[in-house]
Amino acid sequence: MTVTPQRTIQPNTPGASARxxxxxxxxxxTGTTQPERIYTMRRPAKCAAVAAPYTLVWLLIAYAADLGILLELLAVPIATIAYAAAKKRPVAGWSEPKTYHVPPTAEDLKAADRWERGAEGEEATYRILKPLEAEGWTILNDRSIPGHRANLDHIAIGPQGQLLVIDSKNWKPVPGAKVRPTDHEMTLTYGKWDCTKEVRKLLTEIEWSSNDMLGTPEPVMVIHGAPLWGPYLRCLNVHIVSPERLLSFVRESRKDRRHRSDLAAHIAWEFKPYVD
Incomplete structure (x- = not known):
C-alpha cells in the first residue's frame, strides 16, 4: 500500500527576501584576503643562527686537518661574512589571510531603500489579502519559482479554484503623474517613465510557473503609492489595480472547478519560500 505524504503549507512572510x-x-x-607571497629580512638572531653552521664547519676542518691557530682564527671573518650575507638575503613566505570590510556606497544605500520600499509594498498587499484566509483562501507570499532564481510576491488560491499571481509595486508619488496604459494597452507608463518591462517580467514569471501550478493563473499587479488613471487597468492582459480595489477584484476573480481540491497544498509544496 502506497501512502501519499501529507503536504503542509510552510510559513511565509511577505517581503522577506527584499528585507x-x-x-x-x-x-x-566583508571578505577574506588571499595569502600572498612576501619577502622579509632576517632578524639579527636569525642571521647569527644562519652563520653559526658555516663557522662551526670551518673550525672542525681546521682542527681536524691541524691547520694551525692562524687558519682557525679565520673562523671570525667567515662568520662575519656569513652573517652579512644572511642579513641581506630576504626570506620568502606567505602572508596571513585578513578579514576586510568595505562600507556600503551611496548607490548601495539607495538600492537598499528601494528594496525596503518594495518589502513595505508586499506587506501592505498581504494585509489587504489576509481577510480572504477566513473565507477559505490560501495566500502564499514570497515564493520561489522552481528551477529559476526568481520569486512570486503573492499567490492567491481560492476555494472555488480561483488562482491568481499578484505582483506588488510600491512607487513614489510624483505630482501630476498617473499610471496608465498606452498604445492600445501594449505599454504602461507612469509620468515620463516606461514601466512596461515590469509587466513583461511578471508575464515571464507566470510562464515559468504555469506547469507547476497545473494551470495558468490570472496575472495581477497592485500598485501602492502611485495613483492610477482608472479603477481597473490592463496592459498586455495583466490586470493593474489599486490597493483599494484589490480585495474586491480578487473575490470576483475567475472560478475554475476543474482545479484539483488540494491545489493550495500542491502549490505550497512546489513553490517553497524564497531563499537567496
Missing part, C-alpha cells in the same frame, strides 16, 4: 537584500546592501562587503 534580506536591503540588509545585505546596508551591511557592506
Amino acid at each position: 534580506r537584500e536591503a540588509a545585505r546592501l546596508r551591511a557592506g562587503t
Whole structure:
C-alpha cells in the first residue's frame, strides 16, 4: 500500500527576501584576503643562527686537518661574512589571510531603500489579502519559482479554484503623474517613465510557473503609492489595480472547478519560500 505524504503549507512572510537584500546592501562587503607571497629580512638572531653552521664547519676542518691557530682564527671573518650575507638575503613566505570590510556606497544605500520600499509594498498587499484566509483562501507570499532564481510576491488560491499571481509595486508619488496604459494597452507608463518591462517580467514569471501550478493563473499587479488613471487597468492582459480595489477584484476573480481540491497544498509544496 502506497501512502501519499501529507503536504503542509510552510510559513511565509511577505517581503522577506527584499528585507534580506536591503540588509545585505546596508551591511557592506566583508571578505577574506588571499595569502600572498612576501619577502622579509632576517632578524639579527636569525642571521647569527644562519652563520653559526658555516663557522662551526670551518673550525672542525681546521682542527681536524691541524691547520694551525692562524687558519682557525679565520673562523671570525667567515662568520662575519656569513652573517652579512644572511642579513641581506630576504626570506620568502606567505602572508596571513585578513578579514576586510568595505562600507556600503551611496548607490548601495539607495538600492537598499528601494528594496525596503518594495518589502513595505508586499506587506501592505498581504494585509489587504489576509481577510480572504477566513473565507477559505490560501495566500502564499514570497515564493520561489522552481528551477529559476526568481520569486512570486503573492499567490492567491481560492476555494472555488480561483488562482491568481499578484505582483506588488510600491512607487513614489510624483505630482501630476498617473499610471496608465498606452498604445492600445501594449505599454504602461507612469509620468515620463516606461514601466512596461515590469509587466513583461511578471508575464515571464507566470510562464515559468504555469506547469507547476497545473494551470495558468490570472496575472495581477497592485500598485501602492502611485495613483492610477482608472479603477481597473490592463496592459498586455495583466490586470493593474489599486490597493483599494484589490480585495474586491480578487473575490470576483475567475472560478475554475476543474482545479484539483488540494491545489493550495500542491502549490505550497512546489513553490517553497524564497531563499537567496
